[in-house]
Amino acid sequence: MSTSACDLDRPYRLGPQVSVRPEPFGALVYDFDSRRLSFLKSRTLLDVVRGLETSESAREACRAAGVPAVEVPAYAAALDRLAATRLIVPREVAA
Amino acid sequence: MSALAPAAGRLVEQFERGLDAPICLTWELTYACNLACVHCLSSSGRRDPRELSTAECKAVIDELERMQVFYVNVGGGEPTVRRDFWELLDYAVAHRVGVKFSTNGSRITPVTARRIAATDYVDVQVSLDGATATVNDAVRGPGSYETALTALRHLADAGMRDVKLSVVFTRANAGQLDAFKTLADAYGAQLRLTRLRPSGRGADVWDELHPTAEQQRMLHGWLLEHGERVLTGDSFFHLAAYGEALPGLNLCGAGRVVCLIDPVGDVYACPFAIHDQFLAGNVRGAGGFRAVWRDSPLFAQLRGPQSGGACSACGHFDSCRGGCMAAKFFTGLPLDGPDPECALGHGETLLAARDLTVTPPKPSADHSRRRPRRRRPDRACDEDPIAAFLRDEAAAR
Numbered sequence: 001m002s003t004s005a006c007d008l009d010r011p012y013r014l015g016p017q018v019s020v021r022p023e024p025f026g027a028l029v030y031d032f033d034s035r036r037l038s039f040l041k042s043r044t045l046l047d048v049v050r051g052l053e054t055s056e057s058a059r060e061a062c063r064a065a066g067v068p069a070v071e072v073p074a075y076a077a078a079l080d081r082l083a084a085t086r087l088i089v090p091r092e093v094a095a
Numbered sequence: 096m097s098a099l100a101p102a103a104g105r106l107v108e109q110f111e112r113g114l115d116a117p118i119c120l121t122w123e124l125t126y127a128c129n130l131a132c133v134h135c136l137s138s139s140g141r142r143d144p145r146e147l148s149t150a151e152c153k154a155v156i157d158e159l160e161r162m163q164v165f166y167v168n169v170g171g172g173e174p175t176v177r178r179d180f181w182e183l184l185d186y187a188v189a190h191r192v193g194v195k196f197s198t199n200g201s202r203i204t205p206v207t208a209r210r211i212a213a214t215d216y217v218d219v220q221v222s223l224d225g226a227t228a229t230v231n232d233a234v235r236g237p238g239s240y241e242t243a244l245t246a247l248r249h250l251a252d253a254g255m256r257d258v259k260l261s262v263v264f265t266r267a268n269a270g271q272l273d274a275f276k277t278l279a280d281a282y283g284a285q286l287r288l289t290r291l292r293p294s295g296r297g298a299d300v301w302d303e304l305h306p307t308a309e310q311q312r313m314l315h316g317w318l319l320e321h322g323e324r325v326l327t328g329d330s331f332f333h334l335a336a337y338g339e340a341l342p343g344l345n346l347c348g349a350g351r352v353v354c355l356i357d358p359v360g361d362v363y364a365c366p367f368a369i370h371d372q373f374l375a376g377n378v379r380g381a382g383g384f385r386a387v388w389r390d391s392p393l394f395a396q397l398r399g400p401q402s403g404g405a406c407s408a409c410g411h412f413d414s415c416r417g418g419c420m421a422a423k424f425f426t427g428l429p430l431d432g433p434d435p436e437c438a439l440g441h442g443e444t445l446l447a448a449r450d451l452t453v454t455p456p457k458p459s460a461d462h463s464r465r466r467p468r469r470r471r472p473d474r475a476c477d478e479d480p481i482a483a484f485l486r487d488e489a490a491a492r
Contacts, residue, residue: 019191021116021163025109028118030165032193032216037118037165039106 005083008059008076011091012052018087022046029087038087045078052088110344110352113398116162116388118352121366124152124180125172125358126462130199132224132235134263134304136367137357138295139172140464145359149179151379155356156183158384159192166193166216170366172358172462175202181210188216197222197261199239200246208246208253220259220287221246226274230267234304247282258284259326263291266303269310272317276325287326288318293425293435294367295458301426308443311436312337333418336411336438349420350375350397354388357460362387364397367421369458404431411439418442427455 006012014020017033026040027049040046047065048058055061062075082088127142128135147155159167167187174180174196187194193216200221203211211217221243225231228240250258260279262268268275272288279286293301306314315334318325318341329343344352349365350373356362360378363369375394376387388394403409406417418434426435427449433441 019163019165021165023109023114025106028114028165032165032191035166035193035218041106 004076004080006058006076006079006088007090008062008072008079009057011056011093012058012061012079012083012088013091014049014052015086015089020046020049029082031085031087034085036085038082038085040078045075048075048079049082049088053091056093107344107346110346110348111398111401113351113394116164116385117354119166119168119348120159120164120354120356121168121170122155122356123170123172123358123366124174124183125177126460127176128172128199129176129201130173130236130239131464132239132296133300134224134234134265134291134295134297135463136292136294136297137170137172137369138458138461138463141462142172143359143460143462147358147360147378149182151360152179152183153186155360155378155384156187156190156192158378159187160190162385162388164192166195166218168366169194169196171197173199173201175207181207184214184217188214191216193217195220195259198246199235200243203246203249205249205252208249208255211250212253212255218257218259219250219255220261221250221284222261222263223275223278224263224265225268226271226278230271233267234263234265247284251282251284256283258282259287260284261287261289264288264306264314265291266306266310269306269314272314276321285324285326287328288314288330289328290330290419290422292367292419292421293455294421295369295461296463298425298455298457305436308440311438315339315341315438333415333422333434333436334438335414336409340414345414346416347418347420349373350391350394354394356384361460362391364393365421367419368424369460370424370456371459372424372456373421374459402431404429405441406431406433409433409439409441425455425458427453 017031019030021028026042027046029038029040044065044067048061051061051064055064058079062072067075123137125142125146126139128139131140175198184194195218197220211219223231223243224234231240262275276286291297291305315337319339323342327341331341332345335345353365354362355366356378362375364373375391378384403412403417406412418437420430422435423430428435428445435442435446
């Protein structure tokens with residue numbers, strides 16, 4: 001099954017109990033709910049994740065962070081894993 | 096490109112060069128303890144009069160919040176004997192610094208258990224070193240098995256899920272792994288196994304209590320079988336040389352991703368290395384904890400390139416990285432050589448060849464209670480209650 005956890009055309013935000021700490025290699029991500037530590041392995045991915053809250057869609061957050069079109073699939077895969085572990089969650093947009 | 100992945104390859108190298116703040120910080124709140132476990136790695140017992148005050152502890156928590164340290168492992172001594180323990184716990188949680196605290200369970204009553212269960216961001220580890228009272232109490236003292244189990248029951252009754260049942264793996268309890276797992280399951284707890292270190296009083300009992308080579312091998316297989324359901328705090332990364340790494344970062348994090356703040360505010364490279372050689376500074380100094388973490392020359396050195404020494408030629412060096420610095424140090428082995436419990440047996444060879452006239456280094460701080468001693472009168476007449484007073488008077492004159 002190839003259903004992906006993250007739909008690039010939808011808006012997202014950080015999970016409610018998730019904290020992000022920038023580091024030279026990218027960032028540490030801690031989920032206070034599951035007590036799990038994860039890693040963002042590039043500063044650009046950190047920028048994408050930070051931009052989710054203010055972007056209309058995940059795709060838009062990638063664009064705003066300067067992700068080149070050819071690399072979008074790699075970032076989509078990363079966002080997919082973040083969504084699968086609920087480190088990022090879909091954001092409801094006011095109608 | 097893997098933008099998000101468990102630590103591996105290049106990421107581990109990043110960690111070896113150090114982070115802006117620790118991933119995992121151990122904070123021993125007090126050296127006071129109502130038990131006297133034979134293997135206590137901080138040689139705890141008596142409170143140190145220089146212990147950080149409540150206000151100083153809160154200032155450290157403020158700093159940890161600013162540095163975004165997600166959680167601290169609080170221990171001791173027995174941290175709950177501090178009168179301000181619950182106050183500090185609430186303060187940390189309110190400042191979004193999660194707390195995992197280790198306890199012998201003696202202060203976990205139905206009331207405190209409910210309090211813990213009602214607080215987010217708090218985890219509890221109850222220490223137990225035998226799945227039976229006989230094995231446990233020989234190490235932790237008479238009655239400590241009952242105390243720990245009673246605490247686990249109170250926590251379970253309060254609805255606390257995933258309490259950690261924290262076990263130091265020893266020669267005496269190596270045969271009880273399945274029994275520990277059963278015990279943990281019975282209380283809805285999660286089993287956590289850690290390594291016996293020759294640190295603190297652990298140095299005195301290490302020879303007789305550290306697991307045999309066969310027991311280590313068995314442990315490695317058992318841990319692989321149970322995967323991430325059994326926690327190890329990255330304790331056994333030296334066993335990766337058996338061929339398969341255990342879940343975790345698998346590196347020595349000392350001064351790179353972990354460190355210890357001791358009860359008087361001294362910052363050591365790791366909780367197992369309470370010795371001047373690994374002392375990086377004190378949180379009471381200018382710049383506080385942050386300055387120690389970022390600027391101490393000792394930490395800079397630990398984050399620099401390390402020599403594998405005698406291990407460089409070994410084909411397994413990339414997986415075990417030479418093992419635990421503290422284990423080598425306190426058994427008197429060179430830091431750039433094999434771990435005393437090297438999976439390939441190189442440590443045993445070195446231990447056997449040690450110069451027995453040279454004593455391995457002793458910890459810098461020893462707060463063990465002096466043996467309970469019946470005061471014997473110097474002279475029969477000293478039993479007179481005013482005898483000492485008269486003697487003092489004489490000395491003052």
